[in-house]
Amino acid sequence: MTTHVFRAGPCAVALETTLLVHGVPASTAPALDAELRAICRAEGAEPALVGVVGGAPTVGMTERELALLLEQGTSVPKANSANLGVLCHWGSHAATTVSATMELAAAAGVRVFSTGGLGGVHKGYGCHLDVSADLGAFTRFPVAVVASGVKSLLDVASTREALESLGVPVIGYRTDAFPSFYTRDSGQSVDARFDDAETLAKYLRAELERTGRGVVVCNPIPEEDELDTALFGAWLEQAEDEAEDAGVSGRGVTPFLLGRLHELSGGKTLEANLVLVRSNVRLGAALAKSMHA
Ligand code: PSU
Ligand code: MN
Numbered sequence: 001m002t003t004h005v006f007r008a009g010p011c012a013v014a015l016e017t018t019l020l021v022h023g024v025p026a027s028t029a030p031a032l033d034a035e036l037r038a039i040c041r042a043e044g045a046e047p048a049l050v051g052v053v054g055g056a057p058t059v060g061m062t063e064r065e066l067a068l069l070l071e072q073g074t075s076v077p078k079a080n081s082a083n084l085g086v087l088c089h090w091g092s093h094a095a096t097t098v099s100a101t102m103e104l105a106a107a108a109g110v111r112v113f114s115t116g117g118l119g120g121v122h123k124g125y126g127c128h129l130d131v132s133a134d135l136g137a138f139t140r141f142p143v144a145v146v147a148s149g150v151k152s153l154l155d156v157a158s159t160r161e162a163l164e165s166l167g168v169p170v171i172g173y174r175t176d177a178f179p180s181f182y183t184r185d186s187g188q189s190v191d192a193r194f195d196d197a198e199t200l201a202k203y204l205r206a207e208l209e210r211t212g213r214g215v216v217v218c219n220p221i222p223e224e225d226e227l228d229t230a231l232f233g234a235w236l237e238q239a240e241d242e243a244e245d246a247g248v249s250g251r252g253v254t255p256f257l258l259g260r261l262h263e264l265s266g267g268k269t270l271e272a273n274l275v276l277v278r279s280n281v282r283l284g285a286a287l288a289k290s291m292h293a
Contacts, residue, residue: 018098053069118135174219222276
């Protein structure tokens with residue numbers, strides 16, 4: 001039987017392990033984890049890192065438990081809602097993506113989760129369908145996810161449409177535009193804009209309670225840290241060519257592209273990624289605190 005480990009109080013903010021294990025270089029992860037925990041606490045909230053440790057779905061992982069996953073490197077499986085249960089059954093360590101993190105956060109009663117960018121519809125869906133389980137998770141788990149939109153390496157316009165089709169509320173925090181990770185404006189729009197965290201927290205509390213489903217809270221990357229669209233486009237094109245040559249597919253695509261972008265950009269995409277995650281954790285913590293008050 002799978003035994004859950006829930007160590008999260010009423011003012012917790014869920015954080016995910018896939019971002020730490022597969023989204024940033026291993027050398028960066030422990031410091032980023034420590035920093036995100038500190039940001040939560042500084043806002044008066046409680047960090048709750050989510051992952052699977054030796055088959056136990058865990059909400060509120062310790063630094064030591066994260067180290068166990070990091071020791072295993074990128075061979076740690078990525079868990080979404082589909083393979084989460086099997087990995088627990090096998091007693092494996094696993095890094096949870098947005099969908100699996102939402103699933104476990106919801107089970108532990110955690111209503112706010114901060115990450116970098118959501119997964120979504122990959123490019124080229126006309127001949128090859130690759131849609132992240134992240135999108136469907138919003139129709140099932142009552143968690144508000146603070147993210148800087150969806151990752152720019154996706155088909156952002158189609159992902160926005162898919163959220164619409166699924167009936168997922170997409171809220172802009174101090175923006176009318178749907179952000180795309182490294183840039184603030186994808187050309188798509190949000191359903192509604194809130195400029196004040198306390199008012200947003202009131203809406204979220206009521207909406208999660210009313211629907212039992214999730215909400216996307218879009219917090220764009222700070223203006224001064226936004227990447228140049230043309231430069232990013234060139235790095236992405238090269239990373240995509242390399243992914244194709246290397247035959248990368250399925251769950252390997254996102255980590256491969258992120259990793260190559262970090263290298264090709266001389267660390268610029270990594271720096272932008274870190275900036276926006278910190279900012280999303282800060283907002284998530286403020287929301288969790290207001291929602292609890
Ligand atoms: N945000 C980041 N870096 C990441 C991710 C999010 O800043 O690495 C992860 C999330 O865990 C998300 C996953 O769920 O990428 C999407 O993977 P896929 O495209 O295979 O569904
Ligand atoms: Mn996929």
